[in-house]
Amino acid sequence: MAVNVNRLTPYAFLAPAAAVMLVALLYPIGYMIYASFLDWNPSQRIGQAEWVGLRNYANLWSDPNFRESFSVTLIFAAIVVSLEMLLGVGLALLLDRKIRGMSALRTVFILPMMIAPIVVGLMWRYMYHPSVGLFNRTLNDWGLPGIPWLSDPAWALPSVIIADVWQWTPFIFILALAALQSLPQSVMEASRIDGATGWQQIVYIKLPLMMPVLFIAALLRLIDAFKVLEVILVMTNGGPGLSTEIVALRISRTVSEFRELGVAAAMSNYLLLLLLVLTIGMFLFNKAAERREERLRHAAEDAYAEENA
Amino acid sequence: MATDVRKGASPLLYAFLILLVVLALGPILMMLLTSMKQKVDIIGDTSALFFLPTLDNYETVLCDLLWYEPDHIRSCDPTFGRALGNSLWIATISTGLTLLLGTMAAYAIVRFRFIGRGTVSLTTLMMRMVPPAVLLVPVFGIWNFDFCFGDECLAGTYSGVILLYTAMNLPFVIWILQSFIKQVPMQLEEAAKMDGANAFQTFFLVVLPVIKPGLAAAAIFTYRIAWNEFILANALLDRGTRTVPVTLVNSLTEHNVDWGVIMATGMLLAIPPIIFTFVASRQIITGMTAGAVKG
Numbered sequence: 184m185a186v187n188v189n190r191l192t193p194y195a196f197l198a199p200a201a202a203v204m205l206v207a208l209l210y211p212i213g214y215m216i217y218a219s220f221l222d223w224n225p226s227q228r229i230g231q232a233e234w235v236g237l238r239n240y241a242n243l244w245s246d247p248n249f250r251e252s253f254s255v256t257l258i259f260a261a262i263v264v265s266l267e268m269l270l271g272v273g274l275a276l277l278l279d280r281k282i283r284g285m286s287a288l289r290t291v292f293i294l295p296m297m298i299a300p301i302v303v304g305l306m307w308r309y310m311y312h313p314s315v316g317l318f319n320r321t322l323n324d325w326g327l328p329g330i331p332w333l334s335d336p337a338w339a340l341p342s343v344i345i346a347d348v349w350q351w352t353p354f355i356f357i358l359a360l361a362a363l364q365s366l367p368q369s370v371m372e373a374s375r376i377d378g379a380t381g382w383q384q385i386v387y388i389k390l391p392l393m394m395p396v397l398f399i400a401a402l403l404r405l406i407d408a409f410k411v412l413e414v415i416l417v418m419t420n421g422g423p424g425l426s427t428e429i430v431a432l433r434i435s436r437t438v439s440e441f442r443e444l445g446v447a448a449a450m451s452n453y454l455l456l457l458l459l460v461l462t463i464g465m466f467l468f469n470k471a472a473e474r475r476e477e478r479l480r481h482a483a484e485d486a487y488a489e490e491n492a
Numbered sequence: 493m494a495t496d497v498r499k500g501a502s503p504l505l506y507a508f509l510i511l512l513v514v515l516a517l518g519p520i521l522m523m524l525l526t527s528m529k530q531k532v533d534i535i536g537d538t539s540a541l542f543f544l545p546t547l548d549n550y551e552t553v554l555c556d557l558l559w560y561e562p563d564h565i566r567s568c569d570p571t572f573g574r575a576l577g578n579s580l581w582i583a584t585i586s587t588g589l590t591l592l593l594g595t596m597a598a599y600a601i602v603r604f605r606f607i608g609r610g611t612v613s614l615t616t617l618m619m620r621m622v623p624p625a626v627l628l629v630p631v632f633g634i635w636n637f638d639f640c641f642g643d644e645c646l647a648g649t650y651s652g653v654i655l656l657y658t659a660m661n662l663p664f665v666i667w668i669l670q671s672f673i674k675q676v677p678m679q680l681e682e683a684a685k686m687d688g689a690n691a692f693q694t695f696f697l698v699v700l701p702v703i704k705p706g707l708a709a710a711a712i713f714t715y716r717i718a719w720n721e722f723i724l725a726n727a728l729l730d731r732g733t734r735t736v737p738v739t740l741v742n743s744l745t746e747h748n749v750d751w752g753v754i755m756a757t758g759m760l761l762a763i764p765p766i767i768f769t770f771v772a773s774r775q776i777i778t779g780m781t782a783g784a785v786k787g
Contacts, residue, residue, distance in 0.1 A: 192691045193604035197612065200597035200662050203589075207659030208619055211630035214638075218629055228637050274512075277505075288509065290773035291516050297765035297776070298520070299720035301737045302758040305744075306519040309526065309751060315534055317522060349519070354780065361781040410623040413722045417741065431625035435723055444629050451626040458621050 212455075219448035225438070232445065239449035248425060249433065249450065256429040256454075259340065260408035263347045268401055270348065271355025272393075276385055279363045289360075292353035300350075304417025307346040308333065311418070333419050336426035343415055343427050350414070351407070355400050362396035363389065398469050402462065409458055430454050520762070527755035534751050549756035571739050572757060579735040582650055583718040586657040590714045591707060593658070594665030595673075599695055601666065602673045603681075613670075619663040624723055631656060632727050648730040656724060661714045668713070671782045672706030673699065709779025712768050719764060736761050 214229075219239055223232035243249045282288070295303065310317045311332035319329035332342045366389065374388050390397075412431040415421065421428030421436065428436075430450060437447040526534060528545040551562040556573030600606070601613050635647040635656075646652030676699055684694045700707070722737040729738060740757050769776065 189691075190606075193600040193606040193609075196596045196600035196604075196691075196695070200593040200666065201612070203593060203655065203659050204616075204619065204662055207655050208622070208627075208662075209615075211627055211634055212622065214634055215626065215630040218633065223633075225632070229633050278509075280505075282505075282509070286773070288513065289777060290769060291513055293769050293773055293776055294520060294766060295516060297716055297769050298762045299722075299737055299758075299765070301720065301722050301740055302523070302762045303519075305740070305754065305758045306523045309755070310519060310522060315751065349515070353516070357777055357780055361777075406621050410625075412623070412625055413737075416722075417744065431623055434625045435628060438628055438632065438727070444633065448629045451629060454623065455621075455626055458623075462621060 215448045215451055218445055219452050221445040221448075223444040223448075224442050225444060226442075235445065239445050240453075243446065243449055243453065251425045252421075252428045252430055252433045253453070255340070255425065255427065256409065256431075259344065259347075259411075259427075259429055260405060262344055263351070263408050264401060264405050266344070266348050267352045267355050267404060268397070270352045271400075272359045272390075272397065274352075274356050275359035275363055276389065279360060289357060292356060295350045296354055300411070300413035301417055303346065303350050304414040307342075307349075307414070308418045311342055334423055336423050339419050339423060339426045343418055346414055346418065347408075347411060351404060355404060358396060358400040359393065362393045366392050394472075398465070402465055405461060405465075406458060409454065520766075523755050523758055523762070526751055527759045529752050531750065531752055549752040550760075552753050553756050553760065571734075572736070572760075574732070575734050575736045575739040576760070578650075578729075578733050579719060579737075582653055582657070582735060583715050585650070586654045586661070586718045587711055587714045589654065589658045590661045590665050591711055594662050594710065595669055595700065595703070595707065596695070597662070598666045598669035598673055599699060602670050616663045616666050620667065624660065624721070627656075627660075627724060628727055631724060635728055647728050648733060650733060653725060653728055653733070656728070657714075657718045657721065661717055665710045665714060668710050668779055668782055669703065669706050672703045676702050705775055705778060706782070708772055708775040709782070712772060712776055713779060715768070716765055720761075 218229065218232075220234060220236055221229070221232040222235045222238075223229060278285070278288075309315070311319075313319055313329060313331065313334065316332070318332065322329050330338060332338050370388060370392070371384065374384055379387070409429075410431065411429065412435065415427055415429060415432055416435070419427045421432045431454070434447050434450050434454070437443055437450060527549050528547065529543055530546055530548065533543040548562070548564050551558065552565055552569075553572045555562065555565050555568035556570040557576075561568075597612075597616075601609060601616075632647075635652050636645055639646040639652070646655070680698055680702065681694050684698045689697065720737060721735075722741060725735045726738045726741070729735065734742075736757070740754070740761060743754060743757070
């Protein structure tokens with residue numbers, strides 16, 4: 184009897200969480216996959232909706248608007264993650280010193296991430312405002328013409344990207360700084376004694392040793408970049424035109440404005456597939472890189488052993 | 493010999509640091525200042541910094557909760573007061589639930605070997621990828637038509653949204669707490685078992701107190717999501733149960749935006765996260781770095 188109880192203990196601990204996730208996360212996702220094969224509008228029950236097979240997927244595939252928004256999403260995510268990695272890691276390398284008040288600084292840097300995305304969107308929308316906004320006021324004060332930050336298709340995406348970079352660079356910075364500070368000091372010391380310059384230390388020692396953390400940081404940020412919705416919703420609502428309409432936003436508009444739940448479900452599936460491919464791809468790439476490094480290290484060790492034999 | 497070979501900072505670096513702080517805080521201060529401006533000061537040509545600060549906008553937003561009647565308000569709109577209550581209730585309950593279920597699950601995944609452990613932890617990790625927007629369609633359908641008890645459906649109720657937020661936050665909380673539970677020394681638990689505690693007693697009386705910092709971090713992250721979430725709350729909640737982010741976006745109509753009032757609402761929405769940040773920044777940073785740096 185006692186053995187039985189012990190064997191069931193892990194399941195007892197797991198059961199409540201598993202039940203909630205099953206009911207409110209896995210079931211909805213299964214439901215969504217089913218719904219993506221339907222022609223379904225919000226006034227119908229799902230049972231009344233017509234089965235249309237792959238039509239939603241096919242239509243979306245050839246829909247120039249969806250393609251546009253798909254590519255906007257990819258461009259947004261790629262630029263945002265690259266910029267944030269570059270700035271965040273750069274700042275971490277620069278600020279990895281004995282600085283008084285560093286913890287206060289980190290606290291300040293966390294603030295943008297903790298505030299509601301809705302509020303972040305609001306602040307930036309106000310600062311970008313054509314007449315009362317800070318940016319155009321300053322430009323006007325300097326005698327320069329204002330910039331149509333959010334109302335010009337060419338400016339809207341960069342403006343949105345700036346807001347995201349403001350909000351999320353600190354995330355990379357904090358992870359990179361933690362990684363730097365957990366590096367073995369002995370390695371740094373040794374390289375310094377061997378006469379490595381600051382740059383050499385960064386390129387040959389710090390960055391390679393930080394790689395595992397940087398990889399995870401980039402992956403987390405990339406996944407989150409596809410979740411961004413509220414900031415853009417408040418700033419531009421996808422406009423002007425489709426210039427900032429990321430897929431997440433298009434899904435929400437398809438539900439509320441066009442009232443085509445089946446199509447929105449198919450879109451959601453495309454987005455999930457994309458995320459899955461990206462995550463798996465990055466993991467495989469990381470595995471391959473690790474293996475290559477391992478091989479190189481083995482080769483180096485073998486050569487060293489032979490030399491000393 | 494000093495082991496720390498890191499260099500100190502030069503005056504130039506300090507200037508740079510100040511610039512960074514200004515960049516990080518600027519937009520937030522901007523919101524704070526605007527929320528204390530009269531409409532005239534916002535539209536007018538007055539400078540951004542020099543104006544007569546006023547709390548009128550906050551009074552307008554909070555009019556329903558005030559014990560006095562400000563004379564600049566003609567008709568009081570009770571929307572925000574109600575939304576604030578809704579937000580507090582939903583965020584608090586869902587955070588409590590998520591923590592309870594999440595720690596138990598994380599404990600099981602770390603401490604027990606059981607069939608399907610790998611699948612469970614992989615599924616949990618995968619669930620973190622799911623963007624909230626993806627849940628929009630199914631949740632709308634299920635909460636409106638599927639999860640009904642008699643005539644009552646989950647859509648529009650507190651429990652409906654709480655269930656959803658709990659499910660959404662669980663993967664993240666389990667992931668974070670795993671790394672904290674791994675650090676609890678086995679001997680501690682074995683000692684408890686020797687003293688005759690069963691698995692549940694060991695968990696609640698021995699493990700939980702030890703991982704308090706992890707719990708704090710997890711609590712803040714969950715609370716933040718539940719407090720800030722907009723898109724699903726917007727789809728599910730009705731007039732009586734709406735949360736603050738929903739009312740905020742609703743008041744952002746295209747024309748005639750009253751920036752002062754809106755910024756005051758935004759400020760009120762931002763205050764709890766700001767307080768958390770200042771009170772528990774160390775826990776937040778540990779939570780952020782936990783899964784990634786220590787692996």
